[in-house]
Amino acid sequence: MIRRIFMKKKWFTIYSGLLLILLFSTSSVFGQSDWKVTDAQAKIKNPVVADEASIKAGAALFQINCKSCHGDPGKGNGLPLVPKPTDMSNADFLSRNSDGAIFTKITEGRVAMPTFKAVLNETQRWQIVNYIRSFDGNKKVAAVPAPVKVKKGEQLNAPYQISLNYSVEDNSLHAFVEGTNAQGAFVPAPDVEVGFFIKRYFGKLPFGDKGVLTDDKGMVQAKIPADIPGGEEGKAIALVSLSDKDIFGDVSEETEVNVKPVEIVNLLDKRSLWTVRVMAPWWLIITYFGILIGVWGTLAYVVFQLFKLKKAGA
Numbered sequence: 001m002i003r004r005i006f007m008k009k010k011w012f013t014i015y016s017g018l019l020l021i022l023l024f025s026t027s028s029v030f031g032q033s034d035w036k037v038t039d040a041q042a043k044i045k046n047p048v049v050a051d052e053a054s055i056k057a058g059a060a061l062f063q064i065n066c067k068s069c070h071g072d073p074g075k076g077n078g079l080p081l082v083p084k085p086t087d088m089s090n091a092d093f094l095s096r097n098s099d100g101a102i103f104t105k106i107t108e109g110r111v112a113m114p115t116f117k118a119v120l121n122e123t124q125r126w127q128i129v130n131y132i133r134s135f136d137g138n139k140k141v142a143a144v145p146a147p148v149k150v151k152k153g154e155q156l157n158a159p160y161q162i163s164l165n166y167s168v169e170d171n172s173l174h175a176f177v178e179g180t181n182a183q184g185a186f187v188p189a190p191d192v193e194v195g196f197f198i199k200r201y202f203g204k205l206p207f208g209d210k211g212v213l214t215d216d217k218g219m220v221q222a223k224i225p226a227d228i229p230g231g232e233e234g235k236a237i238a239l240v241s242l243s244d245k246d247i248f249g250d251v252s253e254e255t256e257v258n259v260k261p262v263e264i265v266n267l268l269d270k271r272s273l274w275t276v277r278v279m280a281p282w283w284l285i286i287t288y289f290g291i292l293i294g295v296w297g298t299l300a301y302v303v304f305q306l307f308k309l310k311k312a313g314a
């Protein structure tokens with residue numbers, strides 16, 4: 001069939017023409033794999049100091065503006081576009097691109113890579129450059145967690161830990177947060193922001209005041225809201241976590257707390273068709289079986305007629 005089409009000269013010309021156009025269009029995309037910037041652009045000096053604050057700001061901007069295509073640096077979870085959005089932690093990319101080059105590429109964009117000139121101001125673009133550069137093994141900027149201010153002048157480090165104490169009398173949850181001191185011992189951690197949540201099937205429901213900090217003794221508490229429904233037993237799981245994961249790490253602790261009991265209506269206990277305790281009303285039973293027989297009866301009739309048809313045809 002195809003050979004017959006190609007035998008006709010007119011069709012052959014059209015087909016080969018289309019094939020050529022296809023080849024050209026794809027090669028023009030693939031051909032752009034090497035993205036160079038001018039010398040002047042590559043030499044632009046980065047005016048934003050690569051300190052922890054700017055890297056953190058850059059990380060947040062990257063999450064919003066870049067991650068959707070480039071994925072998380074080092075995770076290889078970028079979008080499968082052509083050309084592929086480079087993994088920003090790629091060592092080859094980092095060694096071949098100066099800060100100025102990365103800045104220029106973010107500013108100008110190319111094909112599938114959008115321009116961020118109008119979206120992000122210069123400082124924001126440099127902050128992203130600092131974040132990207134923080135994955136450069138050679139020039140790694142020490143991204144040390146900010147020391148937590150402690151009244152005694154002592155500075156605490158990770159790991160941090162939370163202990164919970166649930167008080168049934170006033171239905172409140174007390175959290176005790178500790179960090180590690182220079183000697184490696186756990187000591188109370190003041191001024192740490194703590195989040196209180198009730199765990200749900202999907203997500204977490206926050207309770208208590210927003211942004212509460214631990215006091216001098218590393219203590220903080222929140223009242224369990226009385227109006228949260230918690231199943232027949234009136235129980236729920238409360239989760240307490242340290243808000244700033246960058247500094248403290250993913251630290252959380254859970255415990256069971258009392259909330260409002262909810263009567264669960266058990267369908268088998270109450271009136272229903274199948275129950276043995278309380279009969280369903282007779283009209284419901286008749287309607288139910290009426291519909292059942294009606295539907296299945298019709299189906300059986302149709303099948304029966306089909307068989308008859310087949311027999312008659314054979």
Ligand code: HEC
Binds near residue numbers: 035085
């Ligand atoms: C819509 C998807 C998309 C978004 C959003 C996006 N990029 Fe890109 N990016 C790409 C693609 C595709 C390329 C490859 C472009 C090319 O080579 O022509 C690329 C290339 C780049 C390059 C050059 C890589 C190299 O190997 O030279 C850098 C740097 C870059 N992006 C940074 C960013 C930053 C920073 C952001 C966020 C501010 C961002 N991109 C947002 C798709 C995207």
